[in-house]
Every structure is written in C-alpha cells, then in structure tokens.
Amino acid sequence: xxxxxxxxxxxxxxxxxxxxxxxxxxxxxxxxxxxxxxxxxxxxxxxxxxxxxxxxxxxxxxxxxxxxxxxxxxxxxxxxxxxxxxxxxxxxxxxxxxxxxxxxxxxxxxxxxxxxxxxxxxxxxxxxxxxxxxxxxxxxxxxxxxxxxxxxxxxxxxxxxxxxxxxxxxxxxxxxxxxxxxxxxxxxxxxxxxxxxxxxxxxxxxxxxxxxxxxxxxxxxxxxxxxxxxxxxxxxxxxxxxxxxxxxxxxxxxxxxxxxxxxxxxxxxxxxxxxxxxxxxxxxxxxxxxxxxxxxxxxxxxxxxxxxxxxxxxxxxxxxxxxxxxxxxxxxxxxxxxxxxxxxxxxxxxxxxxxxxxxxxxxxxxxxxxxxxxxxxxxxxxxxxxxxxxxxxxxxxxxxxxxxxxxxxxxxxxxxxxxxxxxxxxxxxxxxxxxxxxxxxxxxxxxxxxxxxxxxxxxxxxxxxxxxxxxxxxxxxxxxxxxxxxxxxxxxxxxx
Amino acid sequence: xxxxxxxxxxxxxxxxxxxxxxxxxxxxxxxxxxxxxxxxxxxxxxxxxxxxxxxxxxxxxxxxxxxxxxxxxxxxxxxxxxxxxxxxxxxxxxxxxxxxxxxxxxxxxxxxxxxxxxxxxxxxxxxxxxxxxxxxxxxxxxxxxxxxxxxxxxxxxxxxxxxxxxxxxxxxxxxxxxxxxxxxxxxxxxxxxxxxxxxxxxxxxxxxxxxxxxxxxxxxxxxxxxxxxxxxxxxxxxxxxxxxxxxxxxxxxxxxxxxxxxxxxxxxxxxxxxxxxxxxxxxxxxxxxxxxxxxxxxxxxxxxxxxxxxxxxxxxxxxxxxxxxxxxxxxxxxxxxxxxxxxxxxxxxxxxxxxxxxxxxxxxxxxxxxxxxxxxxxxxxxxxxxxxxxxxxxxxxxxxxxxxxxxxxxxxxxxxxxxxxxxxxxxxxxxxxxxxxxxxxxxxxxxxxxxxxxxxxxxxxxxxxxxxxxxxxxxxxxxxxxxxxxxxxxxxxxxx
Numbered sequence: 001x002x003x004x005x006x007x008x009x010x011x012x013x014x015x016x017x018x019x020x021x022x023x024x025x026x027x028x029x030x031x032x033x034x035x036x037x038x039x040x041x042x043x044x045x046x047x048x049x050x051x052x053x054x055x056x057x058x059x060x061x062x063x064x065x066x067x068x069x070x071x072x073x074x075x076x077x078x079x080x081x082x083x084x085x086x087x088x089x090x091x092x093x094x095x096x097x098x099x100x101x102x103x104x105x106x107x108x109x110x111x112x113x114x115x116x117x118x119x120x121x122x123x124x125x126x127x128x129x130x131x132x133x134x135x136x137x138x139x140x141x142x143x144x145x146x147x148x149x150x151x152x153x154x155x156x157x158x159x160x161x162x163x164x165x166x167x168x169x170x171x172x173x174x175x176x177x178x179x180x181x182x183x184x185x186x187x188x189x190x191x192x193x194x195x196x197x198x199x200x201x202x203x204x205x206x207x208x209x210x211x212x213x214x215x216x217x218x219x220x221x222x223x224x225x226x227x228x229x230x231x232x233x234x235x236x237x238x239x240x241x242x243x244x245x246x247x248x249x250x251x252x253x254x255x256x257x258x259x260x261x262x263x264x265x266x267x268x269x270x271x272x273x274x275x276x277x278x279x280x281x282x283x284x285x286x287x288x289x290x291x292x293x294x295x296x297x298x299x300x301x302x303x304x305x306x307x308x309x310x311x312x313x314x315x316x317x318x319x320x321x322x323x324x325x326x327x328x329x330x331x332x333x334x335x336x337x338x339x340x341x342x343x344x345x346x347x348x349x350x351x352x353x354x355x356x357x358x359x360x361x362x363x364x365x366x367x368x369x370x371x372x373x374x375x376x377x378x379x380x381x382x383x384x385x386x387x388x389x390x391x392x393x394x395x396x397x398x399x400x401x402x403x404x405x406x407x408x409x410x411x412x413x414x415x416x417x418x419x420x421x422x423x424x425x426x427x428x429x430x431x432x433x434x435x436x437x438x439x440x441x442x443x444x445x446x447x448x449x450x451x452x453x454x455x456x457x458x459x460x461x462x463x464x465x466x467x468x469x470x471x472x473x474x475x476x477x478x479x480x481x482x483x484x485x486x487x488x489x490x491x492x493x494x495x496x
Numbered sequence: 497x498x499x500x501x502x503x504x505x506x507x508x509x510x511x512x513x514x515x516x517x518x519x520x521x522x523x524x525x526x527x528x529x530x531x532x533x534x535x536x537x538x539x540x541x542x543x544x545x546x547x548x549x550x551x552x553x554x555x556x557x558x559x560x561x562x563x564x565x566x567x568x569x570x571x572x573x574x575x576x577x578x579x580x581x582x583x584x585x586x587x588x589x590x591x592x593x594x595x596x597x598x599x600x601x602x603x604x605x606x607x608x609x610x611x612x613x614x615x616x617x618x619x620x621x622x623x624x625x626x627x628x629x630x631x632x633x634x635x636x637x638x639x640x641x642x643x644x645x646x647x648x649x650x651x652x653x654x655x656x657x658x659x660x661x662x663x664x665x666x667x668x669x670x671x672x673x674x675x676x677x678x679x680x681x682x683x684x685x686x687x688x689x690x691x692x693x694x695x696x697x698x699x700x701x702x703x704x705x706x707x708x709x710x711x712x713x714x715x716x717x718x719x720x721x722x723x724x725x726x727x728x729x730x731x732x733x734x735x736x737x738x739x740x741x742x743x744x745x746x747x748x749x750x751x752x753x754x755x756x757x758x759x760x761x762x763x764x765x766x767x768x769x770x771x772x773x774x775x776x777x778x779x780x781x782x783x784x785x786x787x788x789x790x791x792x793x794x795x796x797x798x799x800x801x802x803x804x805x806x807x808x809x810x811x812x813x814x815x816x817x818x819x820x821x822x823x824x825x826x827x828x829x830x831x832x833x834x835x836x837x838x839x840x841x842x843x844x845x846x847x848x849x850x851x852x853x854x855x856x857x858x859x860x861x862x863x864x865x866x867x868x869x870x871x872x873x874x875x876x877x878x879x880x881x882x883x884x885x886x887x888x889x890x891x892x893x894x895x896x897x898x899x900x901x902x903x904x905x906x907x908x909x910x911x912x913x914x915x916x917x918x919x920x921x922x923x924x925x926x927x928x929x930x931x932x933x934x935x936x937x938x939x940x941x942x943x944x945x946x947x948x949x950x951x952x953x954x955x956x957x958x959x960x961x962x963x964x965x966x967x968x969x970x971x972x973x974x975x976x977x978x979x980x981x982x983x984x985x986x987x988x989x990x991x992x
Contacts, residue, residue, distance in 0.1 A: 097755065
C-alpha cells in the first residue's frame, strides 16, 4: 500500500496522480503506456492520469501524490493507505468507438458517456474523442439525448413558479451586453429570471466579466437562489454554481480545441437552462458577415434545432434573429460596456440607442411569455419599466443583493486614437477584428482595457477623423493592440 | 521575466509547465482556460500545457517550472530568464477543424500537422482531435500523404544495399513470434533485415519483450546500425531508435484510446519501414474469428491498401494471409515464447511445428525477394538454413552483437492446470481470451508469466484432461488469471 500525499497543483478539470519512479511496490513504467491509473481504497475509487516523478521531495518512493482535484474527489486524508492498478477503460468508450465507425448512439449510451465524464473518468483526450466523433455528424435524436443527459447530472433549481424566463445570445458580437439590461427589466416586471453567464475565453468580455465591474458574480448556488428569491433576477457567473458539470467539463476541452458545432451548442445551452429551472427562453442569434452565424439559411437551421429540442424537453423557446453586422453600443471591454449598460438603464440622453433598442426588443419578447401581457404588449411594458427608472432600481437592488464590487475599475490610462483612412461613410465594422484588438489591449483580464467606438455603420467620416479609441493598462498589450489596429482597423469606409 | 526551474517529473510525450498561483508577473488563472502557454526566450520557444501550483517549494512565485520533457526541449539551464504568453494555436489545427467538417486534407496540410505534432506543439487532446477526425473517413490520397509525412520526420537509415527486407505482422495472435525465427534465417542468407519491434501494450508480449529474455533490445540507432552491418539482422525495440517520432507520439494517444483504423495502421507501419531503409516488406495478416481481421473480405481490402501505398512510395510489399484461428506455438508470454523460438531454431524434435511452418513460409516469401532465388525457391532455402543450424548460429551472433540478457528469466513459480470441461475435440481457441488471461497472469511485465498450451485445434480431449497451464510470479496476478480462466477458459470443445 502507498501513503497518500496531497500535492498542491491545480489540474482542473482532470485528476492527476504522481508516482515515484523509485517506487518499490509498483513499477511506475508499467502504467505509463496507458497513462491512466485507478486509485483504490476500501470503498472508494477514482481514475487519474499518471505523471512519473523523479524527485523524492515531491513524492517519496512509498507515496502516491494526488493533485488538488484528485485528492478532493477521493476524499481521504494525507497518509492514508491506497492501492493503485491499471485503470480499466470506461465501458462507454466502446460507444465512442462505435460512433467513430459511423453508428448512431442510443439514449442509454449517451447517458453512460455523460455519467462517466461527470465522474471524471475520462481523460481530456477521451473527452476530445467524444466531442470530435460527434462533431462531424449527430442525429437530432442524439442531440436531444445529449441535452437531457447533460441536464440530468448536477444541480437542478426549482423556483416554484409557473414561468421562469431566461435569455441567451449565441455570442460573437462585441459589446452586446443586453443581458445586463434585460434582466433588471424582467425582474422589475416580476418574472423570475435566474441568469447565469460565462466569462470570456476568446472574446474581449463575457457578461460575467462586465457584471463583475459592478458586483460580485462568483456566487454559490445557495446565494444565487437567495438573490433571485428576493430580487427576482440575478446576473452571476455560471462556472460557480455547478448547474451543468458535464457542460463545464466538455467546455474545458471544446474551448482549447475551438470546436463549436450547432448540436453541441444547443445541448450545452438548453441543458443549462433546464438545470437552472427555466421554463421559457428567448434565444438571440445575431446574423452578419463577421458574426458566428453568417447567413439567413444557417440561422433558420439553428432556430429549427433549438425549437425541436425545446419542444421535446418542454422548454418554450422563442428564437430572435438580430442584426449582427457590427458591435453593439460604444464600448468593448468590461468597464466600457458597463458604462454603456448603466447609461441605458439611467436613460442618459447620450446612451447608445442600438443597445437600448436591442435590449427592449429582447425584454419585450421575454415579457410576452407572461399570459397577462399577451398580444405583443411586452415591448411597451419593457419600455415603460426602463423609462420610469424601475429597471434601474431593480439593477441597483440586484447589485446590492449580489454584493457590490469591492474594487473600483478605471478605464486604462494608455489611449490611442484610431482615425479614418479616407472620406466617406462607414460601410461595415468587422466584429471579429474589433474583438481581437480589444482582447489584445488586455480585455477582459484588464477590466479597463478595450475599445470605445466613435463611429458606427452609416456614419459619414472624413479622412483623419477619429473612428475609435483603444484603451490599455499595460504597455506591452497597448503595443500589441495598436500595432494590430494599424495593420487593419476593421472599418470599411466607402462612398456614401 | 521568470526564472527557469527544472521539475523532475516525466510527462512523456507532452510538455508540461508549472506556474505559481502567487506569481506576481503573470496571473496564472489567465492562462487556465486555454491550458497551453508559450515559453519564450531569445530565439527559443516551446508550447507547454500549464499546471497551476500552490506550493512554493515546487515552484516559487518568480519561477517557471518545466517538466523533464519540456525542459530538455527548451534547451536552457536552470535559473535562466524566460517569458510566457498565451499560446497561439498551431495553424494546422484549422485543417483538423476542416476535416471534422468533412473536407479532405491536402498533402501540405497533412505535412504541417505532422510537423507540428513532431515539434510537440499539439496537446494530447489536439492529437486525439486529429486521430478521431481521420478515423471515421480518410481518402487513399490522405493515407498516402500521411505515410510520407510521417516517414519524412525523424531519423532515416540508409543501408547502401539494393535489397533491404523486413516483415511485419499486424498482430492479434498470441505466441506468434515468427520474427525471431525469420530474422536469423534471412540474415543467415545474407540479406540485410534491420528489424525493429514493439513492446506489448495490450497483448501479453511484443517481439521486443520476448527478445529481451535473450538479449538487450534498447539499442541506440548507432548500435542498431553496427549490429546490422556486422550480422545482417537485428531484433531491437523500435521505441529507442526514433525512426518515426510522429508515430511514437500518435501511438501514445491511439493506445489509451484504443483506436486502430486500417489507414492509420498502414501509415504507421509503412512510414516506419521507409525510415528504417527497407526496400521489400512481407506483411502477415492473420485472419480468424477472434483475430484482428475476421473476414477474407476485410483482409483483401487491407491488402489492397498496403499495396496501393507501397506502390506509391516505392516499397515492394508482399501481403500474406495466414491462419489466425488460434494462438501459434505453445507458449504465450515472453519466457515461454522465447523457449518455443529457440526450440524451433535448434530443430528440437518437439518444437512447435505450427510456429516452424509459419516462420518458414514467411522467411521463404522474404527470400523470394532475392533475384537469385526467384521462382519460389525461397521456401526451400529457408528450410535449408533452418535445418542446417545456420539460422541458429545467426541468432546466436545477433544475441551476442546486441548484448546477451544480463538477467536470467525463469518461468513463474505459481502454476495452475486448466482442464477440459468435456470429452470431444478442440474446435476453436479464442485468441483474445487467451491473450487476456496471459496478461492478467502478469505478462509481459513478469517475463515468466503466461500460458503454456497443451492442446490445440483438432486435438481430441477427455473431460478433466489438462488443456493448458497458467504461470504467474505474483499471487494477486495468479488469482486474477485463474479466476478469469475459470469463468471462460477460451476453449471450444465439441463432438469429433
């Protein structure tokens, strides 16, 4: 038996074990080819990926080291005795091999795969095998079974309310922070809207990053529940509430691989909404030449897929196609976006109108779910709640309930003005490029970094006139962003 | 800048870096989502997978730790200054995403993928993405391009001889140790036969494991060359000679995932033979109900694929279908197989005749490549070399040149006799099950563990008569193997 040792390394989400090459009880190399070992004690067992260690100070020959995740999941204390063995492959991997060979998976097979993934029995490469084998082809039945399997594992909220609404934007448009306006409007109306959001991984800001400028977002599921019970709405980071642990693990592999298929996106989104206890969902699909969805046909196909799965799982879904030709609002990056959001909520005369109109449209569609407002009165009600200041008051209460941000976030001190190359009219703004420049400038890690747009599509410009400003906090990032913008500033300016 | 620290952990084949969560220069969490970082100094750069560390004794806040592989590949000394950055994804991953989407890859794309993999720029999950995306469909042109790309990277031997022969068995039949008889026969004839073999991963023995009972097999490429130049033949472990580094890396992911497609197998085999400088190759495809290839149609398809790629790359290939209905010889496991091999080479009267005949057939086909023996005289020549003791003498010279084994390997001391359940005739022996039982008994790690077959297909048996013996060295393994054999001993006994 080996003595258990906790090694303070973070190997999220996978389990990692360290065994000394000088181990006298096991030959470390015996386990190397298949990488994965089973760690066993009486009644407890985990699978872990093996690293062989040649430093006795890290792991002694009679010890088994476990990284933080593996140690926590095994649930023993240091010094306890454990055995190890060659890990048997999870049986569900047979189904993945069958899928690679072209077979369709049954509901039971998909459930077994998701159960094994959630129990951390898959290594990242095995998760990749599942994702890739499903990425090239998935039947609608498989997509549905995946959605339900993912919703079933993990926490599930129940709000004891007939209508629980949510909205989700599939992303790709910088500055599109409608959630932070829509949630207080809907909450002010009185419908529960337990919104969880993501942090940016490849974009310059996620809703969680921008909300964090104003309030705490790392709430536990109990705290989230308390906020929603009191204020009807919340805007918290989804990574903390374990609503869809399978999704969190899948995303940890999808993101580095940058694979993003419609089927996997739909299973991910709908499973999370089901787990959050939502009954009604508005899905925003921005369509534009540089957005994620680039044609009407692709948007229609995606809508049909959302509706199909929604119908089957009993989630009422209203899909909205929105204008995805340029960034929304003026700011890109957490501080600048938070400023836009608060300007709209405060009804500032110079608040960005596109962000306001978009938010009212989405909030209106959500309020239309309320039987008392049927007949399309949602939009008028949303405008009333915004114009009267009730939405702002709701936002202030939500911020207070979540806990206001304890640090002040200032705009970056390094500023570069980017100017029009020619006279004319702005024909297009490249969402992808503007997102990239804002990210290079340091967003979302530096909350005050980003881009402030001074001109939008349709605006007339003269050569040399400022079209946007780049803000950065760190000199190296500032240089990266301004150099990139100098090569291609993302604005297409042409004749009027 | 961070100070470089070497961490004595073996993370083969991937690069791993450790960064302190308390690092003051970088926020460790910023890198966590995409996992991969770029480690840069003046003129040198590697990609590494990141682990965040909370133990200053392992990595201090001003240090960057690198595991053995990453440290060696960066090629600096401890204490030198390095910078880190979010790793840009290797461009060739775009091609893999296209492949997932159904596009065929060009030669240039496949070359770029293999170059990136060989330079350790892919993480295991990215390698899995490549393998899985190609596993469900690959064109013949892609298979060919992959073979050539894999052969191009790494070492390449040149023997300055018009004919360099090799043989390869696709595996799956326990006890099938023909290489250890064929190589000395061909070497005795005078044709160069630079044989590299694998160690077992999921089978009870690879040729390298069995040869190791008699001689050193971990030779460097220089030592391998010296042995072949002197003795014409060798039997070394392929993992040590870096002939196909891309293949070694791909296999490190294929094995744990247990994916094994014909296209990837052919690219792997032929690229290694090209790198070894072979000009002529005999491929042995055992066909049987429990073998890897289970139908004549599948065998024919595989033969055509071998021939197609062979023709295109200028490797002359002769594909042989062999009987794969039961294990070959009497022994399964390194010591028992080595005993069979030496009995055949010594012309012992009780040497297993199936192993002898099979080896003569294969050696004959290899000798038929010699223009001086054309017309099918190879088989007679092989028999002459074996019967006269010239093959044995060649084997003894090869063992001496590689270096005789410095330890003696005895048969396991724990022995269980497995008996026939009924009167009748042996109808079939399950290759898969016998391999599994031998492996459970401890083979190949315990060289003396394994199975000795006492009855083969066609032999009459009476109920209670011994059909095979299980040998083990360790009590736990002995119990695993005998329990498994008691459930299903793998023998089908029926009426005569």
